Amino acid sequence: MKLDSKIPEGPIGEKWTKHKFKLKLVNPANRRKYDIIVVGTGLAGSSAAASLGEMGYNVKVFCFQDSPRRAHSIAAQGGINSAKNYRNDGDSVYRLFYDTVKGGDYRAREGNVHRLAEVSVNIIDQCVAQGVPFAREYGGLLDNRSFGGAQVSRTFYARGQTGQQLLLGAYSALERQVNEGTVKQYTRHEMLDVVTVDGVTRGVVVRDLVTGEIESHSAHAVLLCTGGYGNVFYLSTNAQGCNVTAAWRAHKKGALFANPCFTQIHPTCIPVSGDHQSKLTLMSESLRNDGRVWVPAKPGDKRLAFDIPESERDYFLERKYPSFGNLVPRDVASRNAKEMCDLGKGVGASGLAVYLDFADSIKRLGEDAVRAKYGNLFDMYAQITGENPYKTPMRIYPAVHYTMGGLWVDYNLSTTIKGLYSLGEANFSDHGANRLGASALMQGLADGYFVIPATLSDYLAEIGPKAIDKTHPAFAQAVKDVQERTARLLAINGKKTANEYHKELGKIMWEYCGMARNKEGLQKAQKLIQELRADFWKNVKVSGEAGELNPNLERAGRVADFLELGELMVVDALERNESCGGHFREEYQTDENEAQRDDDNYAYVAAWEYKGDNKPEELHKEDLVFENVKLTQRSYK
Amino acid sequence: MxxxxxxxxxxxxxxxxxxxxxxxxxxxxxxxxxxxxxxxxxxxxxxxxxxxxxxxxxxxxxxxxxxxxxxxxxxxxxxxxxxxxxxxxxxxxxxxxxxxxxxxxxxxxxxxxxKDLVVDRSAFDRIIQAGGYISVNTGVTIDANAIAISKQDSDKAFDAATCIGCGACVAACKNASAMLFLSAKVSQLSLLPQGHPERMSRVENMLQQMEDEGFGNCSNTGACSVECPKEIGQEHIARLNREFIAAKASSENV
Amino acid sequence: MNWFTSAVSSSVGKKIMMALTGLFLCSFLVVHLIGNLQLLNLDLGISFNTYAQFMSHNPVIQTISKGNFAIILAHALIALFLTRQNAKARPIGYQVKKGSANSTWSSRNMGLLGTILLVFIAVHLYHFWWAVHYGGSIPTREYLTDNGDIVAYTDLYQAVWFAFSNPFIVAFYVLSMIAMGYHLYHGFASAFQSLGLNHIKYNFFIKVLGFLFYFVIPALYAYIPLKIYFLTCCSSSSCSH
Structure with a gap:
């Protein structure tokens, strides 16, 4: 298979404009003859479904939650980047493009990223027009802040809930289309398969989570906007329901899965409190602006924080990175925290945490000033841990936060299955090996509002509005396959719950395919996952029935897919013999313990093709060409 | 342990x-x-x-x-x-x-x-469908900073916009009224100039939908605001009432 | 439905009707109280009976009075309708209720309090209003006016004093006034909220005015029968009217 990224020719700044001109259009009168299915209602899904509905297509949108507004985009706190340059601080589309490619450690496509930077400007206009209440200054204009160590203030925000407000904007646009009748909304429906006929997408199979009924829906095109797969680690900042199932089933039907090992680990999360833990909570990394990260200098020091004198503390980030200090990028901060804990310097009952101390800031600025800045985060911390962060230092530990990998898509966001598209975190396209803060929201909305409406028309115009034949046996077959799989899960009647398997998988992934990886560990992990998966299909216990609301059954199906994805992540990590961004191979580091890229051999996208159950997947490489950005080694010393 | x-x-x-x-x-x-x-x-x-x-x-x-x-x-x-x-x-x-x-x-x-503790809250989606939006299509080209909005209004709009649509207000209300939910959206969009063109039809249609869904009437007990996880205040219900009175008195929907 | 009926019959419309009728009845309370306070003038009833004569014979007042009855009825009927509708909005109730955690007792018991008040109004009307207008059981009393004429007024003053020498009637009145206090504790401020009048600048005034209505006015109303009772029972042996 030859991967064609379809990046348009020409100078970087003209690619998207020229490409849009070349794309075929669908006559407005013909649009209602096309059925389009959108799966997932986060920023990418809601914005895509609303925009396509507005254009006049006949859209069906599916989500597993009880309302489209619940999608996990809501949890994004920090903000959304846009190259508006309202601050006159030297920002531009080109700079955002450059920063994003660099931040991704040169593993993203230039063409895609430049387009993202271009439309970032339109996103803010669109959202403000929808009534998204972005933070404003006293003069009434929009406020910006610098985020995640960026040198320009290009981040727009809405208190600590930017994701929520942006999603509510897209959701309201979507509900408007539901009211207009262009979009039909299916909540509490989970996509379980793609229907293809001769390699072309013809629809999906979904399970009505309330009645348990397995239904098929036909469409001219299907858009998977199903988010990331961070929950493969069991503990992550993702919502409980976040899963890879839709993307994975598409992968098994022929869509390549790209860069699965690229995972972002966020340094400022609240540590695990015990085995009961079901999820991790992120605190905005803005905390690192005023908090100082430290551990006891002596391993095994179990004294309380305030009993440890200044001289016996190790402010390791400040020590190792004098110029960036506590503001080093996410991956560097995370890895260093792990290193300290591995040295036995971790704090708290579990020993898996480092301190984030605000004592100096409180002394310098006063408690009120600190409260004004971070009050809600401090409250959240106190709520979860039962400790008062104004009095004792916070304990933090890294947690899985975002997955850069995902379904391989070309410049048009098309997967390798014709008619099947992937948007937002579900695809792999724009963040390379590491995502910049405040860029996830930008990408989701760019894909949904501005990219897919243009690129999808081209495909639809090409295939024509002929109705899909739903009587084709492929539909009945896909339904039957899903029913059989469900029946199989229920029939095993073993001893262990799906949750237990999930926890075990998570531990393997975190241990061997987390913040730092090495060959030996990855090989071990692969074997462990294979064994765990085999055991799952022999010994899982799923109670309840197929024909009812059965969260236990839903969970089991998702865990089964994670057990397959986990192995692919490990294989991908093994194959990539370099360190880059969120992928840190211990064998490949500089003398200063920084990620050591190998641009000569690994400047490519690793796209994996499914070859059948328990068979090794086949690697396809898409070479990355850098015409504008100069590849350099990061340094935060 | x-x-x-x-x-x-x-x-x-x-x-x-x-x-x-x-x-x-x-x-x-x-x-x-x-x-x-x-x-x-x-x-x-x-x-x-x-x-x-x-x-x-x-x-x-x-x-x-x-x-x-x-x-x-x-x-x-x-x-x-x-x-x-x-x-x-x-x-x-x-x-x-x-x-x-x-x-x-x-x-x-x-x-x-x-089932068990799971309830169907699609009524909230339908209330939003009745008008909880600003009718703009994708592709707006008005610069985001073209309209200045006072920080005070924008902050108040934000207070209302923090509603997470959980339905605790309905659950807490002795009348099972959805007024706080409704008022949060009406309040947000009536405080922002972008929402003004549709403000009259919005409040009329959304209130009608709330009634059609079988929710009760507000009797100002204030229980909703106390139980609201985002602590959305009663002033938003007052604003909804004002919006409704103004709409009924002056809209041309006869 | 045209726009007006649809507005009035809507959820907010009914609240507004409750607010407007409620506030009108509050204004009535003030007028009524000023009259009632004349009962405490130990002037053989001339000021009170003059007031009563005026109230029951002036055509404008009579019209307002009819309106007042209509408004009490409307307030009660809309409330009844709302209560029924609200009960339907929660067909299956909670096994554990904890309203005290999030709302005042009076706000949750407006229906009960309103019913007590309705019973009170009925008894009160029967007691005095009916007796004055249709009962014919109250004798008249003659007074000399300033210009030398002699006028004869129904001696409601005497009738009230007589009634309030009965401890059961006094207790009934006092308890009813406590109910009214609780009713207005929620109702008065709530009416402003229903009308959309909630503003940080003026909420303080609503609060102060509210205190007047839920505490001072009911207290004064309750004070009258208590005062008369104690005056009559402790002096019944030594002096007589």
């Missing part, structure tokens, strides 16, 4: 929308005070699954207080005894060893029970 608790749960169990339900007792053993309330139920469910019983069905997703999915009335209070948080943010350290905790679903005609 030391400090762990044993707790008795009385949970509403109901097979589906068509059957009758009842409270069933369960023992939650060795509960750590650091557990979240939902993690405590997770553990009870693990035991139930292993016994081959049906686990307790409940809605939840983000588990960090923002998605609005979790929805339990705990000892008579939506989202439990603490204010300003959702059920998923409630931790077991708020309870004592030996406590008996009663857990019921949201109760309202507009929120029929789907």
């Amino acid at each position: 030391a400090g762990n608790m044993n707790i008795t749960l009385k949970v509403w169990r109901q097979k589906n929308a068509h059957t009758k339900g009842k409270l069933v007792s369960y023992d939650a053993k060795d509960v750590s005070p650091d557990m979240s309330f939902l993690e405590m139920i997770d553990e009870v469910n693990e035991v139930l699954i292993k016994k081959g019983d049906e686990p307790i069905a409940f809605d939840h997703d983000c588990r960090e207080g923002i998605c609005g999915m979790c929805s339990m009335v705990i000892d008579g209070r939506p989202h439990g005894p603490k204010e300003g948080i959702t059920t998923c943010q409630l931790h077991m350290r708020s309870f004592k060893d030996g406590d008996t905790i009663t857990i019921e679903p949201w109760r309202a005609k507009g929120f029929p029970v789907v």
Whole structure:
């Protein structure tokens, strides 16, 4: 298979404009003859479904939650980047493009990223027009802040809930289309398969989570906007329901899965409190602006924080990175925290945490000033841990936060299955090996509002509005396959719950395919996952029935897919013999313990093709060409 | 572990929308005070699954207080005894060893029970569909800074916009009224100039939809604001009332 | 439905009707109280009976009075309708209720309080209003006016004093006034909220005015029968009217 990224020719700044001109259009009168299915209602899904509905297509949108507004985009706190340059601080589309490619450690496509930077400007206009209440200054204009160590203030925000407000904007646009009748909304429906006929997408199979009924829906095109797969680690900042199932089933039907090992680990999360833990909570990394990260200098020091004198503390980030200090990028901060804990310097009952101390800031600025800045985060911390962060230092530990990998898509966001598209975190396209803060929201909305409406028309115009034949046996077959799989899960009647398997998988992934990886560990992990998966299909216990609301059954199906994805992540990590961004191979580091890229051999996208159950997947490489950005080694010393 | 608790749960169990339900007792053993309330139920469910019983069905997703999915009335209070948080943010350290905790679903005609503690909140989507939006298509080219909005209005709009659509307001209201939910959206969009062109039809249509969904009438008890995890205030309901009076007095929908 | 009926019959419309009728009845309370306070003038009833004569014979007042009855009835009927509708909005109730955690007792018991008040009004009307207008059981009393004429007024003053020498009637009145206090504790401020009048600048005034209505006015109303009772029972042996 030859991967064609379809990046348009020409100078970087003209690619998207020229490409849009070349794309075929669908006559407005013909649009209602096309059925389009959108799966997932986060920023990418809601914005895509609303925009396509507005254009006049006949859209069906599916989500597993009880309302489209619940999608996990809501949890994004920090903000959304846009190259508006309202601050006159030297920002531009080109700079955002450059920063994003660099931040991704040169593993993203230039063409895609430049387009993202271009439309970032339109996103803010669109959202403000929808009534998204972005933070404003006293003069009434929009406020910006610098985020995640960026040198320009290009981040727009809405208190600590930017994701929520942006999603509510897209959701309201979507509900408007539901009211207009262009979009039909299916909540509490989970996509379980793609229907293809001769390699072309013809629809999906979904399970009505309330009645348990397995239904098929036909469409001219299907858009998977199903988010990331961070929950493969069991503990992550993702919502409980976040899963890879839709993307994975598409992968098994022929869509390549790209860069699965690229995972972002966020340094400022609240540590695990015990085995009961079901999820991790992120605190905005803005905390690192005023908090100082430290551990006891002596391993095994179990004294309380305030009993440890200044001289016996190790402010390791400040020590190792004098110029960036506590503001080093996410991956560097995370890895260093792990290193300290591995040295036995971790704090708290579990020993898996480092301190984030605000004592100096409180002394310098006063408690009120600190409260004004971070009050809600401090409250959240106190709520979860039962400790008062104004009095004792916070304990933090890294947690899985975002997955850069995902379904391989070309410049048009098309997967390798014709008619099947992937948007937002579900695809792999724009963040390379590491995502910049405040860029996830930008990408989701760019894909949904501005990219897919243009690129999808081209495909639809090409295939024509002929109705899909739903009587084709492929539909009945896909339904039957899903029913059989469900029946199989229920029939095993073993001893262990799906949750237990999930926890075990998570531990393997975190241990061997987390913040730092090495060959030996990855090989071990692969074997462990294979064994765990085999055991799952022999010994899982799923109670309840197929024909009812059965969260236990839903969970089991998702865990089964994670057990397959986990192995692919490990294989991908093994194959990539370099360190880059969120992928840190211990064998490949500089003398200063920084990620050591190998641009000569690994400047490519690793796209994996499914070859059948328990068979090794086949690697396809898409070479990355850098015409504008100069590849350099990061340094935060 | 030391400090762990044993707790008795009385949970509403109901097979589906068509059957009758009842409270069933369960023992939650060795509960750590650091557990979240939902993690405590997770553990009870693990035991139930292993016994081959049906686990307790409940809605939840983000588990960090923002998605609005979790929805339990705990000892008579939506989202439990603490204010300003959702059920998923409630931790077991708020309870004592030996406590008996009663857990019921949201109760309202507009929120029929789907199963156990899961209710159908699609009525909220339909209320938004009736007008909870600004009618702009994708492709707006008016610069975001073309309209200045006073910080005061924008902050107030934000206060309203923090609504997570969980439905605790309905669950708390003795009349099962959805006025706080409705007012949050009406208030947000009426405070922003972008929302002005449609403000009259918006409030009229959304209120009509709320009534059609079978929610009750507001009698200003204020319970909704107290139980609201985002602490949305009564002033938004007052604003809704003003908007409604103005709309009925001056809109041309005769 | 045209726009007006649809506005009035809507959820907010009914609240507004409750607010407007309620506030009108509050204004009535003030007028009524000023009259009632004349009962405490130990002037053989001339000021009170003059007031009563004026109130029951002036055509404008009579019209307002009819309106007042209509408004009491409307307030009660809309409330009844709302209560029924609200009960339907929660067909299955909670097993554990904890309203005290999030709302005042009076806000949750407006229906009960209103019913007590309705019973009170019925008894009160029967007692005095009916007796004056249709009962014919109250004798008249003659007074000398300033310009030398002699006028004869129904001696309602005497009738009230007589009634309030009965401890059961006094207790009934006092309890009813406590109910009214609780009713207005929620109702008065709530009416402004229903009308959309909620503003940080003026909420303080609503609060102060509210105190007047839920505490001072009911207290004064309750004070009258108590005062008369104690005056009559402790002096019944030594002096007589």
